Amino acid sequence: MSDKIRNVQTTVLSDNWYTLRKVTYEFLGRDGQWQQHSREAYDRGNGATILLYNPTNQTVILTRQFRMPTYLNGNTDGYMIETCAGLLDKDNPEDCIRKETEEETGYKISAVQKVFEAYMSPGSVTEILYFFVAEYTKDMKVSDGGGLQEETENIEVMEMPFARALDMIKTGEIKDAKTIMLLQYAQINGLI
């Protein structure tokens, strides 16, 4: 609880798939005066994401899928290259990301390492994202991956040299924040 806000009132504006709320409240400003504020907050739950890397072959596993919001905002074909990621269900982030990894990439991993967590868009989206890394090898591949049929995810699995992935940040072929964060984490910490 913050002693800098009071009289918080919440209205649901939309709950068709995820939930958009309008929140009005009084906020104690830096000048010591209470101000009336109103903010919208989009709640789509929390998520987890993972960079799969193979230090021997110097490769990483990424995914490619259509993302409508990016299509609406300048991404000409709507496709995004991203680290494997999913929304959390009732599971803890570790179990969730293992399950998501198998569904989306076809790799069955066990040991995962949490590296940090971050609010990805704190002015408008409630979500906190948990970031993981894990080593993978060929023999961990148990299926094609691709995501859940019933969710019509159509995910393409991409294995590529780590150096190529880093280069794709420079060329703009990779434009997804979580993916850039994890690739740079791997580079800074010499994972590969």
Ligand SMILES: Nc1nc2c(ncn2[C@@H]2O[C@H](COP(=O)(O)OP(=O)(O)O[C@H]3O[C@H](CO)[C@@H](O)[C@H](O)[C@@H]3O)[C@@H](O)[C@H]2O)c(=O)[nH]1
């Ligand atoms: N029918 C329908 N499906 C939706 C809607 N919005 C999302 N979906 C589908 O719901 C599924 C959710 O898949 P997950 O793999 O669980 O989540 P994600 O979308 O990959 O989320 C990850 O990436 C996001 C974007 O970077 C992250 O924000 C999120 O934290 C997470 O890491 C996707 O197939 C998505 O297309 C909708 O309005 N209607």
Ligand SMILES: [Mg+2]
């Ligand atoms: Mg996903």
